[in-house]
Structures are given as structure tokens and as C-alpha cells.
Amino acid sequence: MTGDATRLRPASDASDEAWHAYVYLRANPKGVHLEHWQHVGGCRRFLVVERNTATHDVLSVADAAELARGGAA
Amino acid sequence: MRYSALSLVKNALGRNLGWAPVWREPEPRPHYDVVIVGGGGHGLATAYYLAREFGIRNVAVLEKGYLGSGNVGRNTTIVRSNYMLPGNEPFYEFSMKLWEGLERELNYNVMLSQRGVMILYHSDGERDALIRRGNGMWMEGVAAELIDREGVRRMMPFLNFDHARFPILGGLLQRRGGTARHDAVAWGYARGADRLGVDLIQNCEVTGIRREAGRVTGVETTCGFIGCGKLGLAAAGHSSHVAQMADLSLPIESHVLQAFVTEGLKPCIDHVIIYGAGHFYISQSDKGGLVFGGEIDGFGSYAQRGNLATAEHVMEEGVAMIPGLSRVRVLRSWGGVMDMSMDGSPIISPTPIDNLYLNAGWCYGGFKATPASGFCFAHLIAKGETHPVARFFRLDRFERGHMIDEAGAGPQPNLH
Numbered sequence: 001m002t003g004d005a006t007r008l009r010p011a012s013d014a015s016d017e018a019w020h021a022y023v024y025l026r027a028n029p030k031g032v033h034l035e036h037w038q039h040v041g042g043c044r045r046f047l048v049v050e051r052n053t054a055t056h057d058v059l060s061v062a063d064a065a066e067l068a069r070g071g072a073a
Numbered sequence: 074m075r076y077s078a079l080s081l082v083k084n085a086l087g088r089n090l091g092w093a094p095v096w097r098e099p100e101p102r103p104h105y106d107v108v109i110v111g112g113g114g115h116g117l118a119t120a121y122y123l124a125r126e127f128g129i130r131n132v133a134v135l136e137k138g139y140l141g142s143g144n145v146g147r148n149t150t151i152v153r154s155n156y157m158l159p160g161n162e163p164f165y166e167f168s169m170k171l172w173e174g175l176e177r178e179l180n181y182n183v184m185l186s187q188r189g190v191m192i193l194y195h196s197d198g199e200r201d202a203l204i205r206r207g208n209g210m211w212m213e214g215v216a217a218e219l220i221d222r223e224g225v226r227r228m229m230p231f232l233n234f235d236h237a238r239f240p241i242l243g244g245l246l247q248r249r250g251g252t253a254r255h256d257a258v259a260w261g262y263a264r265g266a267d268r269l270g271v272d273l274i275q276n277c278e279v280t281g282i283r284r285e286a287g288r289v290t291g292v293e294t295t296c297g298f299i300g301c302g303k304l305g306l307a308a309a310g311h312s313s314h315v316a317q318m319a320d321l322s323l324p325i326e327s328h329v330l331q332a333f334v335t336e337g338l339k340p341c342i343d344h345v346i347i348y349g350a351g352h353f354y355i356s357q358s359d360k361g362g363l364v365f366g367g368e369i370d371g372f373g374s375y376a377q378r379g380n381l382a383t384a385e386h387v388m389e390e391g392v393a394m395i396p397g398l399s400r401v402r403v404l405r406s407w408g409g410v411m412d413m414s415m416d417g418s419p420i421i422s423p424t425p426i427d428n429l430y431l432n433a434g435w436c437y438g439g440f441k442a443t444p445a446s447g448f449c450f451a452h453l454i455a456k457g458e459t460h461p462v463a464r465f466f467r468l469d470r471f472e473r474g475h476m477i478d479e480a481g482a483g484p485q486p487n488l489h
Contacts, residue, residue, distance in 0.1 A: 001371050001372040001373070001487060003485070003487075004326070004373075016472065017472075020471060020472040021322070023415075023471075023484050024324040024415045024471040024472075024484055025322040025323065025324055026313070026322070026323070026324065026325060026326050026486075027313070027322065028313035028314075028323070028325055028326050028327055028373065029313075030311070030314050030327070030375045033373060035372070035373065037372075051372075051373075053327070053373045053374055053375050053376070054375045054376060055376065056374065056376055056380075
């Protein structure tokens with residue numbers, strides 16, 4: 001697990017507040033959440049996993065690279 | 074009733090029918106000077122010190138379950154002050170000193186056992202890191218001893234000294250560290266707070282924080298609206314969840330940490346032992362069970378249960394350190410929800426909202442901090458300024474660039 005996938009990297013000249021929010025602040029929801037995971041036991045791809053933090057149910061999985069390129073993985 | 078040898082004898086002669094309930098179960102009043110959210114160790118200690126040290130007795134503690142139903146009853150009961158950084162060590166030493174007087178202070182047996190906490194090292198590099206940590210402790214006036222391999226062997230002959238990959242070369246010992254009976258800590262503070270007039274309200278979940286003109290006016294709860302002059306949040310594990318009710322986003326992720334206990338054995342492990350080759354810690358309870366744990370599972374969770382991969386990893390570490398453990402049967406395992414902060418250190422802080430105060434981010438080190446956390450949080454709420462030993466634990470340290478990163482892991486909450 002490498003962290004919260006809902007955070008989007010701000011522009012390099014964005015404000016200190018925007019960078020503070022990106023690096024440190026987390027929504028940390030109790031319920032459905034998007035996270036980055038790496039499939040280390042297999043294809044080693046980075047994935048965006050939709051998961052319920054209260055029940056551990058996995059709801060959907062998408063390839064992170066394809067998602068970032070705008071494709072429906 | 075004040076507990077004493079005399080009260081024990083009297084009640085024993087009276088067939089133990091004379092014991093009264095230890096705290097009241099009051100209906101909430103419409104308004105309190107201070108409301109604390111969270112009836113765990115830290116919330117109860119905060120209420121106790123507010124009343125005892127700072128003279129604020131019109132206080133309520135709101136707990137969604139029963140008192141002490143969260144992490145204060147789910148930890149591995151270790152008490153120590155062997156931190157390295159100047160932002161941390163004075164605080165944990167303050168806590169250690171409060172522990173040392175706690176039973177007299179509370180008139181309650183918290184079974185503090187200063188049996189010594191040993192961190193093992195397995196390489197020259199680890200030894201150097203522990204010497205650095207020990208020096209950090211000495212600089213704050215806390216005794217630490219570097220014990221060589223033969224010294225460790227005399228104290229703990231059952232360890233796997235000749236492990237091929239992680240031989241045990243020695244350890245750093247804090248003799249004053251040890252364990253305490255975790256539930257008794259919650260009960261002792263609850264009883265103490267109740268005797269000073271604090272209302273402990275159980276089965277009362279906070280569902281909203283009402284604000285007017287930028288100030289908190291009270292909380293919506295499952296028992297109705299309760300007004301307050303000041304609000305303190307001490308709901309570690311669920312801090313983000315509660316803070317969100319005041320539109321605060323915190324530098325915290327909630328993660329699950331598992332703990333384990335074995336069948337009862339005759340006394341065999343005299344100390345708290347921490348394995349340096351991974352992250353594994355073990356002690357023996359007074360009932361005889363070996364209580365141990367390892368790292369957090371590593372993914373966000375509010376579920377109070379972990380997965381088997383981590384359980385297996387913890388067992389492997391335990392058997393690598395003490396081969397004899399392979400013959401012991403595990404009775405139970407459980408999980409607790411940790412506020413993992415972005416630098417691995419806690420938050421006792423004012424917030425952007427004037428009369429809202431935050432006690433959060435305890436990672437998996439909250440139990441040992443219980444007395445000092447309560448004291449410093451009460452100091453902050455009562456006086457509006459941070460206690461000197463907790464002055465580094467501010468919420469705004471992240472934007473100001475003053476992290477207290479004991480592990481040097483950066484803003485990755487699952488690595489602390």
C-alpha cells in the first residue's frame with residue numbers, strides 16, 4: 001500500500017498551502033476510499049484500488065498508469 | 074470509597090457485599106464548561122487532571138461505547154521513555170514520572186511493573202543507532218544502559234544469540250520501563266475523575282459539532298445536544314472522523330495494529346524485549362500469557378482486525394528471536410485502530426477553531442503517554458497554552474516544517 005490515491009500533485013509553483021495539503025493532509029474516510037497499491041506478488045503494476053476501510057471489502061481495481069493517461073483501465 | 078488495606082479487610086469480613094459502584098452513570102446536563110470526546114485512557118486522564126490540577130470540574134467525557142473500550146484496552150501495555158528526539162523525550166519522561174506516582178495519586182492499583190525494557194541490536198550499525206538514542210535520553214536526564222552480548226545472555230538466556238542472519242550482539246536497556254495493567258489505568262482515571270465531579274457519559278456517540286461565529290457551541294450526540302464552553306477531542310483511531318465534523322482535515326491516516334496473547338505459562342520472560350531485526354516486542358503478563366505484537370498491517374483500516382499475512386510475519390519474528398516460542402499456543406489476537414500521523418509523533422494542540430482542542434496522532438505509542446497526554450491536554454484546555462514538554466506537538470508543525478520524525482521515514486504514515 002503506497003497511500004491515498006485521491007491526492008493530485010499540485011503545480012510546482014503552487015502555494016505552500018496547496019503543497020502542505022498534498023503532502024500531509026488526508027481525508028482518511030471510514031468507508032469507501034481510493035488507494036494506490038502495488039501488485040508486488042505478481043505483475044508489479046501500480047494499481048488504484050477502491051476499498052472499504054471499515055470492512056476491508058475491495059470494490060474495484062484499475063491500472064494506475066492507464067488511469068493517469070485518461071484511459072478506462 | 075477510598076481503597077486501603079482496612080477497606081479490604083472490612084469488605085472481606087462483610088462477604089464483599091459492601092463494595093459500591095466505582096463511578097456514577099449520570100444523565101448529561103445541557104451544558105458543561107469542557108466536553109471531552111472519547112472515554113479512553115487519554116480522555117479520562119484529561120478529565121481527571123482538568124479537575125485535579127486545574128480546578129475545572131464542570132466537565133463531561135462522552136464515550137460512544139463503554140469506558141476504556143478502545144485502544145486503552147487493546148494495546149500491549151508497555152510503558153517506557155526511551156525516545157531520542159528533543160521534541161519527544163522530555164514529554165515521555167514526564168509521563169514516566171507520572172506513572173511512577175500514579176497508584177498513590179489515583180488510590181488505584183494500575184499494577185505498574187518496572188521490569189526493564191530492552192531493545193536488542195544485531196549489527197554494528199544498529200548498535201551505533203542505539204548508542205545515539207541512549208545519548209539522546211541521557212541528554213534529557215534519563216538513564217539508558219548499553220548491555221553487551223554476555224550481559225544480555227545473563228538476563229535473557231532463552232534468546233537466539235547465534236541466529237545466522239540476525240545474531241544478538243547486545244541491547245539498550247531502560248530499567249525504569251516496564252508494563253502496567255491497561256484496563257486499570259482507564260478505570261483508575263475514570264474513578265478519580267468521577268470522584269472529582271466529572272460526568273462520564275457512556276453509550277453517547279458524538280455525531281456533529283455545532284459552531285456559531287467560528288466558535289464551537291456544543292456537540293450533537295445520540296443523547297441529544299450538549300453545549301460546551303470548550304471542546305477537546307481525544308478520539309485517537311477515529312480522530313479524522315471526529316475532526317471532520319468541524320471541517321478539519323488532519324495529517325493522519327487510520328491503520329490497524331494487531332496484538333497477540335498466548336496460553337498462560339510459568340514466569341519465563343522477566344523483561345519487555347524488543348527485537349531490533351524487525352519490529353517485535355514481547356512481555357509476560359501477570360496472568361502468565363505472553364503478550365506480543367509487531368508492525369501495523371500497512372493499509373488504511375477502521376476495522377479493529379488485521380490479516381493473516383501480518384500475523385504470520387509477527388510469529389516468524391518471535392520465533393527467530395526466541396526459538397522456544399514455536400511450542401507455545403496463541404490464545405487470542407485482536408486489532409486496534411491507530412491514528413498514524415505523518416511524522417510518527419502525536420498532536421496535542423490548539424486548532425484553527427478558537428475553543429476546539431485536539432489530542433490525536435498517537436500512532437501505536439499512546440498507552441505509555443496516557444498520564445502526560447492527559448496532563449498536557451488538560452493544561453492546554455485550561456490555560457489556552459501548551460504545556461512546556463508538549464510544545465512541539467502542534468498541529469501546525471507540518472506546515473511550518475518542524476516535524477518530529479523519530480524513525481526518519483518521511484510523510485508515509487504506514488512506515489512509522
